[in-house]
Amino acid sequence: MAPDDVLTASAGDLLGAPGHQTEGDPDDAAVVGGSPWRLAGRRLRRDRGALAFGVLFLLLVGACLAAPLWANEVAHTTVSENHLTDTIEQDGETVNVVGFDGVPIGPTWQGEFFLGADQNGRDNMVRLLYGGRNSLLIGVVAALITTLLGVLIGVLAGYFRGWTDAVLSRAMDILWAFPVILLGIALGTSLALGGLQLGPLSISGDSLAIPIFVIAIVYVPYLARPIRGQVLAMREKEFVEAARAQGMGSWRIMLGEILPNVSSTLLVFFPLLVANAILLEAALSFLGAGVRPPNPSWGTMISEGVDRIVTAPYLAIVPGTMLVLTVLALNVFGDGIRDALDPRAKVRAKQP
Amino acid sequence: MSRFVARRLISMLFVMFAVSVITFLIFNVIPNSDPAVRMAGKQPTEVQIEAIRQEWGFDENIFVQYGTTMEKLFTGDMVSYFTQLDVVNEIWKGLPRTLSLAIGAAVIWMLFGVGLGLFTAMRAGKVSDRLLTVLALVGISMPVFWIGALMNHYLGFELSQALGFELFPNGGYVEFAESPLEWLHHLILPWTALSILFIGLYSRVLRGNILDTINEDYVRTARAKGLSERQVLLKHVLRNSMIPIVTLWGLDFAVVIGGGAILTETVFNLQGVGQYAADAIGQLDQPPILAVTMFGAFFVVFFNTIVDVVYAALDPRIRLESGDTA
Numbered sequence: 001m002a003p004d005d006v007l008t009a010s011a012g013d014l015l016g017a018p019g020h021q022t023e024g025d026p027d028d029a030a031v032v033g034g035s036p037w038r039l040a041g042r043r044l045r046r047d048r049g050a051l052a053f054g055v056l057f058l059l060l061v062g063a064c065l066a067a068p069l070w071a072n073e074v075a076h077t078t079v080s081e082n083h084l085t086d087t088i089e090q091d092g093e094t095v096n097v098v099g100f101d102g103v104p105i106g107p108t109w110q111g112e113f114f115l116g117a118d119q120n121g122r123d124n125m126v127r128l129l130y131g132g133r134n135s136l137l138i139g140v141v142a143a144l145i146t147t148l149l150g151v152l153i154g155v156l157a158g159y160f161r162g163w164t165d166a167v168l169s170r171a172m173d174i175l176w177a178f179p180v181i182l183l184g185i186a187l188g189t190s191l192a193l194g195g196l197q198l199g200p201l202s203i204s205g206d207s208l209a210i211p212i213f214v215i216a217i218v219y220v221p222y223l224a225r226p227i228r229g230q231v232l233a234m235r236e237k238e239f240v241e242a243a244r245a246q247g248m249g250s251w252r253i254m255l256g257e258i259l260p261n262v263s264s265t266l267l268v269f270f271p272l273l274v275a276n277a278i279l280l281e282a283a284l285s286f287l288g289a290g291v292r293p294p295n296p297s298w299g300t301m302i303s304e305g306v307d308r309i310v311t312a313p314y315l316a317i318v319p320g321t322m323l324v325l326t327v328l329a330l331n332v333f334g335d336g337i338r339d340a341l342d343p344r345a346k347v348r349a350k351q352p
Numbered sequence: 353m354s355r356f357v358a359r360r361l362i363s364m365l366f367v368m369f370a371v372s373v374i375t376f377l378i379f380n381v382i383p384n385s386d387p388a389v390r391m392a393g394k395q396p397t398e399v400q401i402e403a404i405r406q407e408w409g410f411d412e413n414i415f416v417q418y419g420t421t422m423e424k425l426f427t428g429d430m431v432s433y434f435t436q437l438d439v440v441n442e443i444w445k446g447l448p449r450t451l452s453l454a455i456g457a458a459v460i461w462m463l464f465g466v467g468l469g470l471f472t473a474m475r476a477g478k479v480s481d482r483l484l485t486v487l488a489l490v491g492i493s494m495p496v497f498w499i500g501a502l503m504n505h506y507l508g509f510e511l512s513q514a515l516g517f518e519l520f521p522n523g524g525y526v527e528f529a530e531s532p533l534e535w536l537h538h539l540i541l542p543w544t545a546l547s548i549l550f551i552g553l554y555s556r557v558l559r560g561n562i563l564d565t566i567n568e569d570y571v572r573t574a575r576a577k578g579l580s581e582r583q584v585l586l587k588h589v590l591r592n593s594m595i596p597i598v599t600l601w602g603l604d605f606a607v608v609i610g611g612g613a614i615l616t617e618t619v620f621n622l623q624g625v626g627q628y629a630a631d632a633i634g635q636l637d638q639p640p641i642l643a644v645t646m647f648g649a650f651f652v653v654f655f656n657t658i659v660d661v662v663y664a665a666l667d668p669r670i671r672l673e674s675g676d677t678a
Binding site: 170174175177179183190194309313 | 371389390652656
């Protein structure tokens with residue numbers, strides 16, 4: 001019994017699925033019989049828009065990873081270095097980095113202060129790249145933890161049913177009842193002062209681990225619920241029955257038979273989870289319950305920029321644009337994966 | 353039906369109780385520091401902390417503490433240690449503002465979301481569909497506080513400076529009773545900013561639903577019996593595609609009132625319940641955050657129950673599915 005017959009079945013009747021762009025595409029007929037993954041891969045490769053945005057995301061990640069390079073080689077400063085009383089040469093003139101009226105220099109479009117300076121005379125471009133590292137790190141790690149917990153809870157609840165399901169599902173219902181942003185704020189502010197003590201693990205209040213933990217927890221029900229539903233339906237299928245008849249234990253069935261079959265759902269959800277985690281980080285940081293300044297993130301940068309929007313609007317525009325591009329790239333790429341795997345599936349994750 | 357309602361109500365009370373326990377735990381037990389110190393806010397004195405410890409019974413056992421917290425929440429004797437103002441009172445004061453924002457925005461996002469979804473579905477695959485679908489995605493990807501701040505600055509401030517009069521005001525709120533016209537004037541930008549995300553979401557969901565429904569048998573039947581394309585679309589396709597949208601609408605509306613409006617309120621300085629909580633975060637002023645979190649979650653649970661019951665009244669299948677035969 002093929003463990004992925006569920007996917008094969010759905011991929012099979014997807015060819016020429018209603019409303020899908022590739023409807024009646026002669027190429028599709030040629031690939032019938034390929035493995036579902038290869039089929040999906042081929043469909044994704046043909047989706048130019050999704051690929052373009054996937055590449056854009058990789059470029060953004062690459063740029064943020066190269067932050068130290070830009071700081072050392074081009075901008076000749078660090079992420080936290082103040083240049084309040086410094087001057088730079090621009091078009092042959094000497095200009096203050098921060099004017100006497102407290103207004104920082106705008107974009108110079110040259111190595112130093114490429115995107116201008118902030119109110120403390122820090123290089124905006126350098127902070128943008130380092131902030132992006134933090135935002136992306138939080139987004140990806142939080143999404144990974146959410147996926148881990150969501151799968152664990154969803155598979156256990158769906159497979160064992162009964163009491164396990166009752167307890168886990170109720171817990172998910174309760175977590176789900178909180179508006180995402182409020183739960184994030186509540187956890188974020190209460191952990192900000194003293195940090196968190198998890199057994200031997202001690203996390204201080206200004207650590208990035210706090211927003212990561214908070215965001216990861218908040219999104220768990222949005223993944224655990226659909227996974228549970230899938231597993232509930234799947235455990236009645238013949239391939240699970242066959243595995244049980246062969247004498248496989250519950251854990252082996254869950255790991256070897258069930259898990260591979262929810263992997264396509266995870267693949268669809270993951271980019272959307274990262275996108276929403278990045279958005280929630282920004283929202284929490286904007287409200288002061290996320291990343292703690294002076295540590296930069298796109299959220300804290302937007303927050304500081306909005307305070308000075310009248311004199312230096314680029315301080316809010318620049319990090320916001322990077323954030324929108326990143327989230328947009330993830331959303332379009334996620335859509336592409338979904339259409340490639342199952343054009344009819346509808347996925348909806350919550351934005352704060 | 354009455355059995356269904358009774359069961360939903362019991363389940364609602366259970367979830368509310370659990371929500372209150374979780375909120376209590378989040379604020380008083382999980383963090384690794386003295387709750388009295390956290391409660392006291394940014395720069396507390398020793399005397400203040402000791403007084404708070406006594407008042408909230410932080411030296412008592414945890415069940416007594418939970419009881420004290422809930423009692424304070426409902427007897428309205430929870431005070432912000434930063435402003436010395438009664439928390440529940442402040443929440444009531446902000447509520448009309450939050451409701452004004454949420455109700456107006458909900459109407460706008462439903463109208464435009466459905467309009468856009470219908471339009472793009474009818475033109476599926478054409479250039480206008482692709483363009484608008486991308487635009488919807490951009491809308492979903494924009495943080496509301498960012499686009500709101502830009503709108504407030506460029507449309508509310510710069511444009512007013514350039515024109516010499518306020519086409520849009522630069523934030524703030526005017527009571528409806530004071531001047532309905534000014535109320536509307538001050539809410540146009542916040543409504544728009546808050547709606548953008550949901551218009552994007554709803555149009556995408558509706559477009560997908562319509563394209564799924566359009567191939568159903570009953571739609572083919574409707575066409576076969578000679579109905580015009582317009583009649584088929586509005587009477588058969590749209591009506592069935594709208595069911596999930598209406599469900600989403602109820603849930604999202606509850607979430608926006610229960611806390612989702614916090615960012616929009618803050619950016620446009622509407623002084624609603626959300627902004628009350630947001631201001632408290634800056635001061636690490638715990639009682640307002642605790643109260644808003646708890647009431648927000650209560651409201652969401654309560655509203656979801658109402659939506660469930662209304663659905664069950666409209667659609668007997670839901671009652672039967674959950675084992676209610678009466």
